[in-house]
Amino acid sequence: MAFLRIILLRVLTTLVTLAGVAVIVFFVIRVVPGNPIAMMLPPGATEDDIARLSALYGLDKPMVTQFGIWLAGVMQGDFGTSITTRQPVLGLVLGRLPATLELSIMALVMAVILGGSAALIGTRGRGTRTEGAIDVANGMALSVPDFLWGLVLMLVFGVLLPVFHISGRVTPSLDLPFTTGFYLFESLIRLRFDLWADLVAHMFMPALALAIPLAAIIGQLLKQSLKETMNLDYVTLARTKGYGETHVILREALRNAALPTLTLVGVQFTFLIGGTVIIERLFSYEGLGNMAIDAVINRDLPLIQGIVILFAVIFTAVNLIVDLLYAVLNPRLRHA
Amino acid sequence: MSFLSIRNLSVRLKNGPPLLRRVSLDVAAGEVRGLVGESGAGKSMIGKAVLGILPPSVQITEGEILLDGTDLLRLSPRESRRRIGASCALIPQDPLTALNPSHRIGPQITNRLVDILGWTRAAADARAIDLLAEVQISDPARVLRSYPHELSGGMRQRILIASAFAAEPKLIVADEPTTALDVTVQKQILRLIAGMQARHGTALLFVTHDLGVVSKVCQKLSVLYSGLVLEDSTVTDFFTAPRHAYSAALLAATPKYTDPDAGLQPVPDAVIGAVRAEVDSFDRKAAHG
Numbered sequence: 102m103a104f105l106r107i108i109l110l111r112v113l114t115t116l117v118t119l120a121g122v123a124v125i126v127f128f129v130i131r132v133v134p135g136n137p138i139a140m141m142l143p144p145g146a147t148e149d150d151i152a153r154l155s156a157l158y159g160l161d162k163p164m165v166t167q168f169g170i171w172l173a174g175v176m177q178g179d180f181g182t183s184i185t186t187r188q189p190v191l192g193l194v195l196g197r198l199p200a201t202l203e204l205s206i207m208a209l210v211m212a213v214i215l216g217g218s219a220a221l222i223g224t225r226g227r228g229t230r231t232e233g234a235i236d237v238a239n240g241m242a243l244s245v246p247d248f249l250w251g252l253v254l255m256l257v258f259g260v261l262l263p264v265f266h267i268s269g270r271v272t273p274s275l276d277l278p279f280t281t282g283f284y285l286f287e288s289l290i291r292l293r294f295d296l297w298a299d300l301v302a303h304m305f306m307p308a309l310a311l312a313i314p315l316a317a318i319i320g321q322l323l324k325q326s327l328k329e330t331m332n333l334d335y336v337t338l339a340r341t342k343g344y345g346e347t348h349v350i351l352r353e354a355l356r357n358a359a360l361p362t363l364t365l366v367g368v369q370f371t372f373l374i375g376g377t378v379i380i381e382r383l384f385s386y387e388g389l390g391n392m393a394i395d396a397v398i399n400r401d402l403p404l405i406q407g408i409v410i411l412f413a414v415i416f417t418a419v420n421l422i423v424d425l426l427y428a429v430l431n432p433r434l435r436h437a
Numbered sequence: 438m439s440f441l442s443i444r445n446l447s448v449r450l451k452n453g454p455p456l457l458r459r460v461s462l463d464v465a466a467g468e469v470r471g472l473v474g475e476s477g478a479g480k481s482m483i484g485k486a487v488l489g490i491l492p493p494s495v496q497i498t499e500g501e502i503l504l505d506g507t508d509l510l511r512l513s514p515r516e517s518r519r520r521i522g523a524s525c526a527l528i529p530q531d532p533l534t535a536l537n538p539s540h541r542i543g544p545q546i547t548n549r550l551v552d553i554l555g556w557t558r559a560a561a562d563a564r565a566i567d568l569l570a571e572v573q574i575s576d577p578a579r580v581l582r583s584y585p586h587e588l589s590g591g592m593r594q595r596i597l598i599a600s601a602f603a604a605e606p607k608l609i610v611a612d613e614p615t616t617a618l619d620v621t622v623q624k625q626i627l628r629l630i631a632g633m634q635a636r637h638g639t640a641l642l643f644v645t646h647d648l649g650v651v652s653k654v655c656q657k658l659s660v661l662y663s664g665l666v667l668e669d670s671t672v673t674d675f676f677t678a679p680r681h682a683y684s685a686a687l688l689a690a691t692p693k694y695t696d697p698d699a700g701l702q703p704v705p706d707a708v709i710g711a712v713r714a715e716v717d718s719f720d721r722k723a724a725h726g
């Protein structure tokens with residue numbers, strides 16, 4: 102019951118948010134200077150050519166009318182046609198979505214593993230040099246933004262010690278049997294571990310670059326919250342039963358300590374997804390972010406709109422998932 | 438021989454003042470010993486030392502904690518933990534914070550039996566049902582499936598008591614087990630602990646402020662001031678002829694059931710002064726070896 106109410110409420114607020122995003126994006130990118138039609142035509146095109154092409158894409162109409170047309174299309178699942186590629190926006194955007202989702206989720210998994218381990222090791226060794234070392238590492242990881250980590254990783258693992266690929270999503274000469282865009286996932290299902298390894302070798306550095314700052318945040322926050330939890334009465338009671346430190350941390354403290362971290366990770370994960378725009382560019386990874394930059398450079402208005410809306414949908418979905426997870430992990434909410 | 442025997446146990450804050458000063462006390466099998474003294478006297482510290490849960494900010498500087506003749510302080514941490522888990526249990530002070538909010542009640546009672554003592558899950562579950570019935574919880578099966586936040590404080594304390602007796606420990610430490618409860622349920626819980634203790638023949642180290650409780654539940658008691666044991670008596674001797682002036686003052690400070698209006702008399706300053714002097718003289722002697 103509570104679940105249903107949460108979901109309904111979220112769907113409603115999501116729709117309102119998306120409508121707001123749609124309005125803002127639509128008008129902002131039209132106010133910014135730069136004419137998509139002028140960029141499409143060869144130099145020396147006449148005013149007449151420009152006018153004709155503008156009419157073709159509906160760009161000659163008043164802005165509000167344009168918005169009405171666009172919105173009516175969106176309602177029917179038609180996000181318009183990309184000006185540069187002349188293909189439907191929806192297909193283009195959905196085609197790139199899996200690449201970005203796989204990259205983001207890989208980065209999130211890495212961040213949780215790295216940050217979680219740091220927090221657990223730091224808690225296990227609290228008050229010792231181990232904890233000090235973890236704090237220093239966390240501080241360093243936090244003080245450098247993801248794209249700089251990308252450059253550092255590129256230098257280390259791409260140039261000095263070339264074990265990973267520095268660009269692309271997959272080696273182009275390989276022939277790909279995939280029917281979905283989720284290459285990493287599908288290669289596992291098809292038991293094509295050779296392809297999987299190739300994909301990971303491409304994804305490793307961009308994912309790690311995205312993961313490092315989030316890992317540091319998780320590490321710091323979870324450790325703090327674990328240390329506080331470790332002093333609580335129920336943890337002490339578990340110790341008197343004969344349980345050792347590791348069991349007590351994992352079984353008694355971790356779940357309760359993870360709750361406050363979880364909410365923050367949700368917010369930070371949306372930042373991470375935002376970070377894919379630059380990281381994908383840096384590693385020439387063919388995802389949504391990379392496409393977004395091209396679209397902006399080419400003033401491909403319908404494509405920009407489609408990508409922004411999709412990002413907004415992803416963000417709200419992430420927030421919804423976090424809320425649901427929180428309810429699942431917290432028995433006090435589950436029964437409310 | 439006593440099941441628990443503490444010999445000359447000294448505990449201090451790391452690089453700080455002493456918290457326990459050569460404390461010695463015994464608890465024989467099936468016996469109940471009260472630990473009384475003002476707030477900060479070190480009562481809980483003794484219980485924590487026995488159960489191996491001293492805070493990391495303190496250290497044991499001397500002494501022995503003999504459990505069934507074996508000094509816990511000479512064992513590896515792992516072995517000492519195992520022995521404590523197998524033969525001792527704690528009834529905590531605050532039932533609202535002593536249960537893990539994200540686990541159901543059932544596993545919180547049975548986990549020691551299964552994980553530490555190697556019972557089968559079925560046997561442990563059956564035991565949990567019996568125990569809840571013994572602490573007078575109706576519908577035990579439902580309670581075992583509940584989460585702590587669904588139960589009242591008195592209910593949770595009953596569960597913690599059941600859990601403490603689950604493995605038939607030789608010794609239970611009860612640290613002010615009723616102070617966090619409503620006055621109305623305090624008496625019931627006290628009676629419950631005393632009844633369970635008598636039925637199971639468990640030795641009990643009972644930390645309390647309340648001499649009235651001591652007179653009802655305990656056979657022996659230790660009076661503590663600033664980590665120093667001032668008096669170690671049987672309860673009968675203590676109430677008829679206290680040996681230490683501080684004990685006498687404590688007794689006088691306790692309202693009498695016969696004359697509740699006589700009111701609380703604070704421990705006189707002169708007595709406090711004398712006890713402080715005793716503590717100082719102990720520290721001087723300790724400093725000179």
Ligand SMILES: Nc1ncnc2c1ncn2[C@@H]1O[C@H](COP(=O)(O)OP(=O)(O)OP(=O)(O)O)[C@@H](O)[C@H]1O
Pocket residue numbers: 450456474475476477478479480481482483492494495
């Ligand atoms: N975690 C801790 N770190 C440092 N000092 C502590 C800690 N816990 C208790 N102490 C100190 O140790 C002394 C004894 O504390 P203890 O908790 O044993 O007192 P108590 O007799 O149980 O008092 P109360 O009746 O208030 O529970 C006090 O002076 C207290 O300040």
Ligand SMILES: [Mg+2]
Pocket residue numbers: 480481482612
């Ligand atoms: Mg205490």
